[in-house]
Amino acid sequence: MERIFPLRGIVATLAGAGMLGSASVQAQQDDANVVVVSGQRQAAQSAQAIKQNAEQVVDSIVAEDIGKFPDKNVAELLGRITGVQTVRENGEAGRIVIRGLGGVTTLFNGREMFTAAGRSLNLTDVPVSMLQRVDVYKSQGAEMVEGGTSGVIDVRTFRPLDFKGSQTAVNLRGEHRDKAGKTDPQVGGLWSNRWKTGIGEIGLLGGLSWQRGRYHDETAWAGQPVTYTNPAGVQGADGNGRVMTTGDRKRIAANLSAQWRPNRDMEFYAEGFSTRIDVDSQNVFFVGGFPINNPNSTVTTVTSGGRQYLDTISNPSDTSLVLSSTQARRDWSRGSQGAIGGTWDMTPTLRLSSEYVRTVSTYRQENPILDSIYTAPHPVTGGTRDGGGFVDYPGVNLIDPSKWTMIALYDNHNHANGSANDWRGDIAWSPEDMGILKELSGGLRWAQRDASYAHELGNYRPATITGLAPSSIPGLSCVSPAIHGNYGVSQFYAGCMDFLLDNTGAVRQAILGTTAGLPDDPLSYYTDRETTNAIYGKAKIAFDAFGIPVDGSAGVRVVRTRQNIVGNSRAGTGPVTPVAVSGSNTDVLPSMNLRAKFRQDLVGRLVYGKAIERAAFGDYNPGVVLGSVTATNANDPTGTGGNPNLKPQEARNLDLALEWYFSKDGSLTGTAFKHDFKNFLRHRQATEVIDGQRYLVDRPYNTDTAKLYGFEAAYQQFFPSLPGWLGGLGVQVNATYMNGGMTEPDGSRNTFPGMSKTAYNLVGMYERGPWSARVAYSWRDEFVDTYNYRGLGFDLIVEPIKTLDASVSYKFTDTLVVTLDGSNLLNQAYHDYHGVPELPRDVRRYDRVVGLALRWKY
Template sequence: MKPIPSGRVAPGRNPFTLKVTVAALAAVGMLSGASVWAQQGPDGAPPAAQSAGASAAGEVGASAGVVTVTGIRNAARNAQAFKQNNEQVVDSIVADDIGKFPDKNVAEILGRITGVQIIREAGEAGNVVIRGLPGAVTLLNGREMFSAVSRSLFLADIPTTMLSRLDVYKSQGVDMVEGGTAGVIDVRTNRPFDFKGATASVVARAENRDKSEATDPQLSGMVSNRWKTAYGEFGALLGYSYQRGRYADEAGWVGVPLSIENGLTGPDTIGRTMTGGDRKRWAGNGVLQWRPNKDVEVFAEVINTRIEHDAETNFFLGQLPLNKGATITTVPGTNYLQSISKTGADQWTLSSTQGRRHYSRTTQAATGATWDVNDQLRLKTELARTVSKFRNQNPIVDIVGFMPNVAGRIDNGVGSITYPGADITTGSNFFLEKFFDQHSHDEGSSTDWRADATYELADKGFFRGFAGGVRIAKRHAASIHGIEGSVNHPGAYSANPVMINAIPGFTCLSRPSAGNYGISQFPIPCASYLLNNTSDLRQAFTGTTTPNPEDPLSYYADIEKTQALYGKADIAFDAWSVPVEGSIGLRAVRTEQDLRGNSLINDAIVAASVKTTGTDYLPNVALRAKLRGDLQARFNWVKATQRPAFADFNPGLVLHAAGNTTLATGTSGNPNLKPIESKNMDAALEWYFAPTGSVTGTVFSHEFKNYIRRKSTPETYDGITYDVSRPYNTSDGKLEGVEIAYKQFYDWLPGWLGGFGVEANGTYMHGGLTEPDGKVNSFAGMSKWAYNLIGLYERGDWSARVAYSWRSRFVSEYAYRATQYDLVVDPMKSLDASLTYKLSKNLSLTVDGTNLTDFQYKDYHSVPELPRDVRRYDRTVGVALRWKH
């Protein structure tokens, strides 16, 4: 047989078919690293890199030493250049390709960034903190974006397929929308002028989750083009994304420790929480751009997200036979309960289902223009309108049974419970007990206009230029929910209760546990029955099908008007022959609030309204010293504010008269709350030794005042003194720390080794809040140590990414449930990975996985011997086909 010349394919073999075969084998794990590298040509490059029609993505020509920078390398280069040239301290992630990010939503991507930590639950990442702090403002293309009555956008609602870049600013610029003491998260989407011409992409993905045992589709697409006409250049872009995700979380939990007989300490309950849902997301965006000449550009864009989410949480609560003569053992060397059992206990046991049907929709439309008046003066303006709605239907039914025998045990941070000799899975042992008819409705909207001007001086002295701008915004937020509380079934605890197996379609069996917590399954009310037959439940429990009425005392509305004016001067000078450049600026923000709610005074509901005004002055200094061409130092100092949640301003006051054994009490919001203030300092040293290679270190400090805590104080109304609970600005705090990051591709290594790269970053933080009693607590949710280690590979048609994240233990809640115990979370870690193979110039296959180590979240009540939760989440594997033209 004659040898096949380099760059050619054997007769009868279709190159596309061959690549599909290779990729399919890789997807199922049948293609080892050795077999892949065995296909390399004599110069160490994969065969596809040698063929004339092969893609150049990430190629390294070993003989010529030339690196073609696309894909992962190009993304890393662009992100590094943005960080290096920005006057603020910022970290970015840039798309590898059109909408190609290593994760499927914005919140999950953020977990890769230095100083950012996330928590995954309900099937995805949603909880995001920057340097241990939750106070970040979220922007979409530089504009304020939010979800309903929230101050920020729920980042998981934005699919990554629409993004071009994601920026996390640790220091806030004077020209940015105010509101983030922890930083700014700016989500940047694609526009047609970002591309050279006609561009289209389609991504079809299937995702499997192990605990929910579901495989779901995800589809996204984008088409963009630009045209030159007699009236200038036009561009248009349309994007669409659909995601479905059926998920399953589970937790085995242990109740709050109590004092037991003979000086023992332990819980009175052990239980289970099983959460599952079916979440569907639709997102679409459209952009028009017009450049009538080289000096003027006009745009209009709209983005819309819609989420339909049916979910359920199944609770199982097993009461332990305390003080009933049970057999008890303790953890060796302690007085903490380890095991408890009782035969003939006839023990009360509860199962419950919370059915949830969420609907949310958020739309933002914006238009704006940029005009380069001349070589020195640029004018910009934008007008945006945002509307967001959220509705929640949340019926809950509790069922109760009595078990003859019970045994509970706590080992290795896990609580388990069993019922020897009894069949816990049958509905014949449980009867209807309680019904909660809950529902809520939130709405938010805003109109936002801004105008900015920048002027560069022709004579480059100390002052290089000036910038200024104005922003006027009107935000509306309103919320109301149904009257809360439960209704007992008329037959509960009677001689003839309604057993749940007597109701057709009512009873289900919980999903089996992935972890060993004793019993694996238990009977539950079917969530589908609760959501689809709510009227029947109302009739059974209350005698009427009428929904629970809305609670006027839960209502609040806030009309917030903001007027902001800023100015800054760009400066440059030499300090001991070292060039220094930067800016000095000031932002002034006046806020007017029209607050409305309802009060309960002398058993009568009366309207409550308050108007407030306040002005904040936010100075900003950003300096950058060019120590040499590849080495620079930064110093940034900024004052930032974070406005309280809208609900905290609620002027409604609810007063409860004193009883025979109770004091007169009241609850309310606080219209006089001040914004949380933070004075933030960042000092950084950054070495950019290659276009995709850097080492950076940042020392930071945040000084806080006006942190909000709820407390009770005496207040007198009509001569009666009430103990009224309100939120107050009571706490000050400080946070200090260090961030270190390293990034590099090892292009000089021989052959296929030249495709490897590494990103590594670590954060150390310490500090906390001084509480009203003088005690200093670390910030809830803040880990002292955190790091990310990301391995990258890109060569020829192959690219891969493996990411490991770790954070040290942290306190999630102080004085948990008003007890002496804090809720402490054990160190968290996750391993995610993705592998991509280019089947052709336009088509690629990606296999990815998250939570590959099947991480278990564990927390405890102050000491590890008193556990609270062990939680397990889905391990996901996805396969995606990506087509681009």
Template sequence: MTSHAQGPVAAISRTPLTLKLTVAALAGAGILSSASVWAQDAVPADSTSVVTVSGVRKAAQSAQTIKRNADEVLDSIVAEEAGKFPDKNVAEMLGRITGVQIRRENGEAREVVIRGLPGLVTLLNGREMFTAGKEGRSLYLADIPAAMLQRVDVYKTQGAEMVEGGTAGVIDVRTARPFDAKGFTSSIMARVENRDKSKTNDPNLSGMISNRWKTGYGEIGALLGLSYQDGNYHDEVTWNSPPKDRAADLGAGISAPDELGHVLYQGQRKRVAGNFAVQWRPNADLELFAEGISTEIHHDAERQFYVGALGLNKNSSYTLIPGTNQVQTVTSPNSNPFALGSTQAPHDYSLGSQGAIGARWNVSPGWRVTTELARTLSKVRQEYPIVDLVAAPPTITGNTYVNGGAQFSYPGYDMTNPNNYRVATFFDNHSHSEGRSTDWRADATWSPENDGFIKEVSTGVRVAKRNAAYVHELNGFQPAPGNIPLSSVPGLACNSMPMAGDYGMASWVTPCASYMHDNIGSLRKLFNGTGARTEEDRLSQFNNQETTYAIYTKAKYGFRAGDIPVDGTIGVRVVQTKGVLSGYSQANGVILPVSSTPSSTDVLPNATLKAMILPDVQARLTAGKSMQRANFDQFNPGVSYNVPSTTVQAVGTGGNPDLKPIEGNNFDAAAEWYFAPTGSLTATLFRHDFKNYILTSSTKETYNGIVYDVNRPRNMSKGTLQGAELSYQQFYDKLPGWLGGFGLQANITYMKGDLTDTGGVLKPFVGMSRLSYNIVGLYERDGWSGRLAYNWRDKYVDTFNYRGLGFDLIVDPIKTMDASLSYKISEAMSLTVDVENLLDRKYHDYHGVASNPRDIRRYDRVVGLSLRYKM
């Protein structure tokens, strides 16, 4: 598709080729990579020995060492061998970490929350990384393939030296570097995935090569990694609309949905990713590096919707769900119910790159200086055409509550006959967003020669300038200009894709996604007569420039309290944020540019204490303050005011450039017992207190002498989240014979929390499950290794006051099981079979109470076969 960027978005637009050449040029000049490569030093020195890992035990041991020695509360996942993880991407592997919850959809893990909260910072090698979008604050973690990774660290608390911006925590993705290995290493993995519902066999290929050399100019290392993923998926949904009182049609106290329906998702996602790293150590005291990563994604999808009205009237016959006044089965004869078949055909394109250069210099025995300069670029484009077809069957028979979903059919009417449909509406939707940042930091560390109370003092500065821009279409909705029989548009009609479940009507006619992609100009001409693309909506457009200046100081201390060694840190980070926000407002039909220049200064103290109560038992206390900036679209300074009259209320909608950062005061207390190199039992209590939480609400505001009810995001809430985490890990080496290969990882998290809504009512956080746990069985012996991972997540609220109807949308508990089995054919070659979604999990949500279902969703079961060769 051709991009039609205008205005501020166009100002930062780049073609994919230009973007790649920019990254390559910077890398060649030694300016590319990220700003916190040396932030790996935030993990204590003796934990950085985890670079070379071999096998499940070694990976577990390395992750345990990182957790034990870290200043902050964190959990890690480490590669079993260079480039080898049990999952395909970062988001999928995070679901097994204590306190982390994910949601899988559209063929992969998508949403990631830490301790029930979405406000997290995503880092790549310690440097901020993001994916452009309306919000655009964080990285879409599924875009980072596992083949490039060395480990992933999940911080529940934050040190003063870490990049600010998250109240939930920090996810730091660490890629491999050539100095991680002793010499030459390489690996290549070929994988094929069979998906049962999409009925496809998808190829994945990845490889990495790394080496280091001693030369007359010092030691030099170079690494190159490449990854290609081609993934198809099929999700299917059956749904009920919210129940309504049907006293006028069915009788007093009876409720029923207006419509039932299906949504079938079919998509293909192609990812190509590459990373490189170069390190040069001219002498023992100086090291320089350049590294970069780039990921390009093409995602074509077809989403087939069906909406069937129940045609409820006084002639409808029905039965009730036992014990309720909710309709279960209904037949509405000769009611001519509304019936719609629709196809959404989005094409998404995304390109994200980051590159950096940096250096570390041991100035003297007690002084070390590091610096980094990074450049990050991200572009996301979407074309999203939708075409609706309508039919007029005379009678419908429906069942609103079958295994949490719905069934319906049309007796005596052929819903697969294109002659029974007409073309009704067209939505010419599109959007694009751009993001770029330049990020520089410098740090200095002093270690005193004498062994006193102060063990180390570090200080540093960071300057980052970031741009974010976004725009979408202006009123893409276009009704048909008169009656258009479907048969008059050759090639537009397709049968819906097959469904794995039994939902009554097995198939219907829907627009062909391929036709919509290939004939978008003809569709536009059919509806608007010109073929012109819908123009962009200036009221949706914004261009945010955000500059941050940060400085921190951190001291490590240590002493003995009797026979107990105690150490810890104390530090403070001060960050000033300055914004230049541009957008458009509308009043009385006139659109004018608007701008704002907000600024804020945040002081973020942090302290930790760790006491070695016994040689293998330590207690940990942390306290600190964190902050989270509003999403970029929430900052949009534009407001749209309607034209009020005696019959039209004065209302407005918009963003809020005056939003303050959300503040979090965080407290953690932990007890940790490390009884073996791969054996531990840890418990953590935590509490987070928030203020300035952002909620969207309507408040009266005066503009040009008129009082409007303006709906916009505002700082108007506070909240508290508290809970406990318990984690256990052990390999049972002392069991006899082959039984000694077994191991177990288990963790459980309990949380409760309240957020005060706009009416002063306490409600739980959206997306927070009170209870979640993981149980992972491990095995490794005589060339065999395997794992069986079970994840359970308690119910949670998806949306409060769903569609303003007075009840909440609640998601049932989610149960997931994955398995893998590997055999080492030789020292260089291994074969792996894995199964994702072993239990054929279902996602089920409901309107307030379980007897009022909304969705039942089913996903692919994926069987993968991988062959890996390493040298």
């Protein structure tokens, strides 16, 4: 045993690096080798050790202490990692791309995890108070769950045997959001203990988190560009407006973990995680149409690049559309995952492990939308100001609800469900002679995933009782939140979100004459049972090449995926017809990881692997909705649908890295990467013959090839040798350059939507005595959000995004720490435009957040 597994500490390091499966991590640790991370410098050391010892290309963020991460949620954490970018919206960071692309899969303690009918876990569902670390894999090994052509995010929580003995921690936090004008609490707690008993060592851990966040996002938008005829040739918006987004999010999460180690060779565990999220929110839209091409309108222009663009437009008596729309949402989400498993070292050279996982997730949304219009003639002025669209109505009282008329109710709802059963078994054998071959391992995985979705039938319901003002319904009349900035109209009448959500039937009765809601649309419905069977084999090797030690692994994963999908179809006004389709696909995923130790502190890597990304479940929907065939229309009728014959997207990924670890917490690393994609998923229209009739059908296809290449570099160092208080300084810097693109259906090539070619993070750290501080600045280059936006012939381009966050902590005692932090300190605006800056689209601003946290542990 001592020869084959010489040091428990080595195994603990491999476990921290993610090189051992979740079933085997804890079986090889004992009290003497548990690492308790505290402080920025030790957290940096742990993350660096994970990267240095990992087989794959991986970057990590490790907790500085229990419940202490440098950001508030997982998505914001990831924005600090090399090659990862995030977008903040709805009060927190949400959307994530790795090396400029989506296609990211999420794991929870190494297991597949998801939200409702989605492929991945919504990372904002997991509170940071529970986290031990987050690993971002840029490459995958044969033993890892397949999925994610651009990367894998593995969220890791604490377990009881991570600690030397009993551990109790409480995190209290209050945060203030400036635009929402609210201060909200966040509470988290963890308790853990371990005992030596007559049947072995037992550990128990429980964690609980409750958060509330009331947020305010705001947008001043400019309408789609049109070409004016008066004056001729001027390009400008056909109207401007506002979107005021507010919400009240309540999130509660709990996790449990139990470990039983009857002897040195066996361990069994059970874990559970559950989250509940309730959000009441609204988007309040204001639409102000412009009197374009009206002879009574006055238009001024600016000239750029030889073209004239709208500067201002005004009219003393206009009757263009003025609309207020309250889009209320009540979101209800529940998710849980339970796992049981164990490991057994049958002999000094043979290890077995097995795990069973059950996951259930449910999502519901009610989304009534009330539209009202202002009908009286009014003076108007509008145009472009401060890089965005402004519109104003001098002398007009837009707050008075009696001046507005309710015209329609969009009666939306949707619901999605997801569940999965997942089993895996693994075996690993280490030969006794310890030659070139160090380990052979393999395993099986069976998973069955069910997903379903449906939304409302015919959501648009025009008012049948006309001429009603909102003031005719007590409790329905509110005023929109105020917008910041010089964009004209600041506030206006808006239907009350709470009344719309709590009394939807009363609103229906008032303007439709009925309290009845809408049934599900059978054409939106689908169910999908996806069954995957996977087998993998992997060999770990080590040898000398020209005097240079080389180690690594080579493996292959073979996955067979079977879809059983049910949907509904309809042609014209004909009956709804059920459609059931089955199909299967087999993917062979080879991988190779080689690491050369040129010196003890200088490591080179060559990593190659093939990865797949399955389409969204809704894309497989076999249902097709076809338009009516009429003899008077010379064009082919249209249709929409899913595509049950979709293949997974494929990526062949190559990484070449050189890493210099000049101290325990100091490193300089660089990675060149190249990804070749096949079967890219895109929506397009194509002519199809169905029952002898030609249709122009819009559906997803495997159409495109794509390439991505680039380079990422990172530098980290602390400076303890500096004199005096300067010895507490440290710095982290990383930068990424990306290029490449996809082939469009017309044969042209574009860069990937959402990909910034360059991005970087600058982080300054300080830790000395009881004080610690951190300042983090992130920058990403402009990128194309959407090509040919809405078919207008313009690309929607997003300007560079810059964020600044900071925190400072003071440790009163070893058990009590207070932290003051702030995010979005620059009050950075998200700004996009239609092709050229003179044709703006949105100026979006988000809350600036200041938080005060108290952490106590014992």
